[in-house]
Amino acid sequence: GDSVTQMEGPVTLSEEAFLTINCTYTATGYPSLFWYVQYPGEGLQLLLKATKADDKGSNKGFEATYRKETTSFHLEKGSVQVSDSAVYFCALSKGTGGGNKLTFGTGTQLKVEL
Amino acid sequence: NAGVTQTPKFQVLKTGQSMTLQCAQDMNHNSMYWYRQDPGMGLRLIYYSASEGTTDKGEVPNGYNVSRLNKREFSLRLESAAPSQTSVYFCASMTTVRQPQHFGDGTRLSIL
Numbered sequence: 649g650d651s652v653t654q655m656e657g658p659v660t661l662s663e664e665a666f667l668t669i670n671c672t673y674t675a676t677g678y679p680s681l682f683w684y685v686q687y688p689g690e691g692l693q694l695l696l697k698a699t700k701a702d703d704k705g706s707n708k709g710f711e712a713t714y715r716k717e718t719t720s721f722h723l724e725k726g727s728v729q730v731s732d733s734a735v736y737f738c739a740l741s742k743g744t745g746g747g748n749k750l751t752f753g754t755g756t757q758l759k760v761e762l
Numbered sequence: 763n764a765g766v767t768q769t770p771k772f773q774v775l776k777t778g779q780s781m782t783l784q785c786a787q788d789m790n791h792n793s794m795y796w797y798r799q800d801p802g803m804g805l806r807l808i809y810y811s812a813s814e815g816t817t818d819k820g821e822v823p824n825g826y827n828v829s830r831l832n833k834r835e836f837s838l839r840l841e842s843a844a845p846s847q848t849s850v851y852f853c854a855s856m857t858t859v860r861q862p863q864h865f866g867d868g869t870r871l872s873i874l
Contacts, residue, residue, distance in 0.1 A: 680860040691766075691852055691865035692805075699860055737804065741860060748793060748812070748856060749820065750863055754804040 654753035671738035768866035785853030
């Protein structure tokens with residue numbers, strides 16, 4: 649079945665450091681890929697998405713490129729802030745019959761310190 | 763804009779008690795979903811409703827039932843709560859294929 653693998657956390661960075669959170673997927677067909685962010689005590693919010701190979705999703709300084717050849721969708725940000733501290737989830741959806749279910753990775757906690 | 767609204771936000775139950783978690787969305791979305799979130803396991807799908815009038819099992823449906831009351835509302839029922847059902851429950855909705863799901867703020871449920 650479909651699956652998403654994320655790097656283990658927590659990831660601890662100093663403010664203004666470069667961030668990479670790795671995400672790889674296994675799926676047949678052509679899934680859409682998403683990054684969601686969850687701040688403490690809140691629900692998940694969509695951060696960015698990509699729907700086909702070589703698409704780059706971007707939002708709030710975060711970027712991720714859909715790489716079909718490596719089945720990856722790594723999240724990057726050039727300079728993190730304390731306010732970026734949260735849990736980040738990579739997810740895929742195939743948009744086929746069956747309710748377009750999302751398959752999530754286990755999440756990566758990011759802690760940004762001053 | 764309310765988006766996806768879940769009630770209650772917190773609940774403590776005793777083993778064997780029953781309760782219903784409510785979810786409503788005001789975005790005219792066709793599909794609705796219930797997930798549970800447990801430490802180290804990400805989000806796992808319990809049940810979903812691809813459209814009004816239909817419901818289907820997800821990855822972890824045992825011990826739960828759902829009702830798609832109308833296009834807006836999708837409830838999750840625990841008939842006889844067990845400690846293993848202690849979790850954070852999220853409801854989500856989506857408009858159409860390949861679009862992102864929109865999530866509520868969650869219900870934090872503890873079963874003693």
